[in-house]
Amino acid sequence: MSTKIPNSPPADAARTSEDRSARLAVTVFPALVVLAALFAFLVPSAGQAIAPLISLFLGIIMFAMGLTLTIPDFTLVARRPLPILIGILAQFVIMPLVGLGIALLLQLPPELAVGVILVGCAPGGTSSNVIAYLSKADTALSVTMTSISTLLAPVFTPLLTLWLAGSYLPVAAGDMALSIVQIVLIPVVAGVVIRLLLSRLVDRVLPALPWVSVAGISVVVLAVVSGSTETIISAGALVLLAVVLHNAVGYLAGYWLARALKQGERAARTTSIEVGMQNSGLAATLAASAFSPAAALPGAVFSIWHNLSGALLAVYYRRSAERKAPATER
Template identity: 85%
Template sequence: MTPSSPSPTTKDPAVAPGTSSPSRSPEDRSARIAVTVFPVLILAAAVFAFFVPSAGQALAPFTAIFLGIIMFAMGLTLTIPDFALVVRRPLPVLIGIVAQYLLMPLLGLGIALLLQLPPELAVGVILVGSAPGGTSSNVIAYLSKADTALSVTMTSISTLLAPLLTPLLTLWLAGSYLPVDAGAMAMSIVKMVLIPVVGGLVVRLLLSRLVDKVLPALPWVSVAGISLVIVAVVSGSTEAIVSAGAIVLLAVVLHNGLGYLLGYWAARLLRQGERAARTTSIEVGMQNSGLAATLAASAFAPAAALPAAIFSIWHNLSGAMLATYYRRSAEKHRSDAA
């Protein structure tokens, strides 16, 4: 989900001439800490839930509330100018959104078929692929010297489209595995995602000074929320973890890694620059796993939420590694050009 987000108004260190080294900026240090700490906390939450499942099962009825709080916090970080990029640079935004909602769902189906996953796990992988982009992608884009403003816009637009596209894609691709109530899923996304995000945006517009004061705390609100979601999901999936944990991890690693790769080359083949291609790569590979886990747990069997729970841990670890690679690549190109 969202370990931290650089402010949408923060200048991208890759393009801010005359600024100090991004590795020394407070925003960069904060983002690095969050990206490091977040997967550790999520892993700790998963381990706790696995060994103390009774505690996690008590939280299960409240997962939709936790997700709503996370999405409200996301809305508080948004401003109207975040959406202006759609008008100024529509092509890279369109490429990112289409790749997000085309490549990842089809990859999910392909991996489910390749690994011959049982129905609950197959639906879980497909649902992860059909979810919108995760807001932790904004931090990874920032650390990768990609286009942070483009990343924020892609995440915001894909999230607003989720009530329509996520249920339709899940019905289309996962309906052969298990019955899918697309209407009920769409209404759940409206309640858990769309209303909180729009509500947060409105509050930011009306009370901007007050919201600015609490912005530093919002990433940790999201960390706490997704940790509670993971505790609830894992506690109901202990048997599935024991019997199928390894195959689910393989599915998640393949899904995430191929998403990065195909997202990058989709942008490059459509004549986008290096920074836009990195951004698309990150946006396509990183999913709103908290939403996928909550939907899977409520609409299907608890085991269907397991891929999303593992994805939440893995994509933050892999994203941090990808950021290191992209960053070093950008610095090498800069030194070669000099």
């Protein structure tokens, strides 16, 4: 979900309205995605009819993300480079390698293995910004990590997928990089530019942007699941196990890596959330276009699961933050 929520109270009514909308959207999002998946499973023809449009829907999601970004989101890189570097390295090292490890551990079939690895090679998920806010983590840091990993995705996602998944299926890294540029980089940059040029107009539509993302990802899940009904029947439990393990290891590894590198509690929670929550909608879209609907299934399941687990993690982190002394919340 392409939105951001500041750590401090919003300065204007538009931002306050966006905050409320984002919190509501992230609360109902898992239920809507589950309903979309169930509908696709029961009426697969509906999802198959819109499958050719999933790249368009993801592009709309990324454009909405761009509209929420401002220049201060990027200047944080210069002011706090170390925690951002830790988060980006963890994002593009831990999750891809964990994805490969899970594929080997569970002896996944080639299409599912590629799907799990591709989820790991994707940039951070935009709903992580809302989860970071709800967790009393560092939301500004979360937004910057998501933005930078998204901008780096055209380079790292195809290269990592080629390296780690090439033994399972042929990977057209160049075509994948071009797809990411078209459906991620260009829409995000366009959104940022429009925000700069038409900030007052964009402020009026900010409250609607979380719902644009909710609708877009629900449509992606609908399309992917509709083309994977046989795989769900035969390997659905295995895919769910792979996704749960992948997500949980990301949360834990992100947190403890940040703490091992002397980062504060809030930065560690932020890194945990950023590493564990992937842009699984992008992974599902790339897998469906570059491989098969079956390869896209792990991304679709991850879209459902990481929002459920993220909400639970937010409750745990928030309660933990309230129990600890203010001196530890740095």
